[in-house]
Amino acid sequence: MDDMFKQIVETMNKTVLKDIHFDAKQKENVRQVIYKRKKKRPIKPTLNFLLPIAVASLFILGASYYATTELEIFTREEQMTSLNNDPEHVPPASKVETNIYIPPAQEESYEDMTKEDVVTKLLNTVDYFYTATGKFEDYSIYNDDSDSKSVTEYKISIKNEIGGYQKNTPQSDDKETGYEEFINEFIYNEEKVWLKQNINYTYKVLDYQSTPTRDPITPEEAFNLELKDIYSDKANFRETPEISPGGNSLFPYEITASYLRNTELWDIEKQNEELLGHNTIVLYGKMDEQVINRFKMKRTTDTFRFWVDKDTGILVKYETYDADGQLTGYLHPESLEVNIPIDPQDFVPNLDGYTPFVPYGKKPELDPREAEIEVVDYADSFKEDVEAVVDLMRKDLPFLYEFTHPDLDLFSAGYEKYKNFNHAYLTYTKNETGVVYVCAYHKDSFIRTSTDFNRETGNQLELFTLNGIEWKSYEIKNVLGAKFIGMKGDYIYEVVSQKISFEEMKALLESFHPVN
Known part of the structure; x- marks a missing residue:
């Protein structure tokens, strides 16, 4: 476990998993399934550790898989009480007005930026775009030479018309785990949040909770955070959506506060480089030894390279390298469009063929x-x-x-x-x-x-x-x-x-x- 993962678990216990009760036997079954995997894959801070939504997605799909296939905690005979007490009625996702939201057009920036300029934008991306849609692949290799890979597709609107969509598909050659079959989707608007997964075609729905607006944060404030606090409540980073599609790419707060904290170890490699139609500034640097030790990056991460959109601060692409210069991790984008028109209906799921998650047994009342x-x-x-x-x-x-x-x-x-x-x-x-x-x-x-x-x-x-x-x-x-x-x-x-x-x-x- 790590700081960020603990936060995710606590948040999910209050939201996504709040109606799901695991008794002692079911907990042990989860552990048994985990222990039966051929090779343990620790969460690597360089990528997964610093990709909050990716980790949350993997956690939920894992929990869903164990719950539905190993533990059999979801049945089709019962109806989820938070949705409807009538087992014959499954409420459809509500329709929303289909007025297309058209945000201001993005204008690419070509002006030279200082280190302070680029860090400030990375820490405050929420101020610089309205909507975004894209697709990327992220990859990590770990200290034990195991690796992980996933593909993420997303669409988000963070101003005026609030909503988001993300589809996460982990990739693996390990056929035994069935990773290639796991597809998790997250959809939300100003009313509801839906979590869909293709194992047994089930979903969960809960009320949307808006995120309070926070003041802009300066590089000095971010870099003065202790490393152990970066993923804790003590880190007063800018607001992100409840489920943040695009994760570390659109809202790269933690990775910025970690990787760039020692400004003597990195430089601006290129002021302007075109990438997927965006003008980016390229940063290249060496990892701080304290960061390497804290996040257990030895053998896997010695240097890094960031491609940052000058106009928005979005981290369009990044790569990490070992001491020999070999690529050990990356976020490689396939597409990225910013401030594109949004149809609110994109943030209402199609639940045809899906049934609700149903807790097994009655959740005990807490003392x-x-x-x-x-x-x-x-x-x-x-x-x-x-x-x-x-x-x-x-x-x-x-x-x-x-x-x-x-x-x-x-x-x-x-x-x-x-x-x-x-x-x-x-x-x-x-x-x-x-x-x-x-x-x-x-x-x-x-x-x-x-x-x-x-x-x-x-x-x-x-x-x-x-x-x-x-x-x-x-x-x-x-x-x-x-x-x-x-x-x-x-x-x-x-x-x-x-x-x-x-x-x-x-x-x-x-x-x-x-x-x-």
């Missing part, structure tokens, strides 16, 4: 106390960020225990509060597939119920005491793993293993020690 839980701090993936959270918990939480076994790598840390009680969450990984979840809290406190600790348990196994904690242990139904519930004084410790047997996990508990 109202969950609204009172405060997240003090959280981090995952990046070691320095995770260690910072753990250091804070070591200082504040005298009841904290940690694993010290060399086979366990700390992946995430979460610090939460409920009223006057503190909670600690730790996640460890073992080898490529094993996971250990740890939670510690006061016996009188309240913790979240929708977590990896809420597993259906089977038979009770052993009772034992280790390192001052009295443990009860249980089987976890239908999956390889075990659950341990420990008690020491007024504090409860829960440990859940995934893809790690009871015997192996019990042995690992010998390295579970207090930090104070």
Whole structure:
């Protein structure tokens, strides 16, 4: 996980996936499918990490695929309650007036630009165009020599007539995953958002939520952001649509703040170069070492080249290269038209042959106390960020225990509060597939119920005491793993293993020690 991906997940949980409930078995089925892939492909910040809508598209198509084919959480016998309570009636997409919206014509700029000029436009593209339509292919190669490729087609109107369309088609030679068959479409207007996918021909619809307008941002403000905050709420970049077709090309805020932050490492290579009918300025530079380390680009990204539309700041094309000058990633456009006439009907989907997503079973009602839980701090993936959270918990939480076994790598840390009680969450990984979840809290406190600790348990196994904690242990139904519930004084410790047997996990508990 990374900062941006976490944001996407949180946003989707509030919108796209808010009516979908995964029980423990379904969660494990998702994990099993992921683990069965021949080669893991980490998200590479140079392209996918910095392509918010592309990653969101892949995440949704993955979730949709697992949900519909592996988990069978969508059925055709039930109707999605958020759409209609009558299972015989599926409401069609609403029609809109077909008055063609004609924005001001784009005028190409040929004036020389300074570094500050081009960065300012890249950070504020939303001010410089009305509509856009295009198609591009993006490609990434990763540290383990695996790669990914996808094709994106889009159309968007961000002023006056609001709406957007995107079609994302991942490309892969891995026939087993079926990627070539996955097609996801995202359509929205000022009333609704539709998500369509061709696996079982299903769709989801929700209300459109407008994005508040934000003030222009300067290069100095963007470059003063800490790298860890670029994909967080602390980064007050310009507004983007709820679903932003064209993603990193039309709204290249994060990639600009990352790649161009050290202005001594890049230069203007050409003031004018024609590309797809647009006059672009070409930038070429070397990656900042801090950016490489932060976003795990070693071996894959040493230099980069941007083609930026002078009139709008749109990132028309980009490429990344390794230390030998070999192409390791790109966004290559097939077409780009700016300020073209828009038919509002383009932002209403054709749902013929599609049926609604239907949650499997009834989504449990959340305990109202969950609204009172405060997240003090959280981090995952990046070691320095995770260690910072753990250091804070070591200082504040005298009841904290940690694993010290060399086979366990700390992946995430979460610090939460409920009223006057503190909670600690730790996640460890073992080898490529094993996971250990740890939670510690006061016996009188309240913790979240929708977590990896809420597993259906089977038979009770052993009772034992280790390192001052009295443990009860249980089987976890239908999956390889075990659950341990420990008690020491007024504090409860829960440990859940995934893809790690009871015997192996019990042995690992010998390295579970207090930090104070």
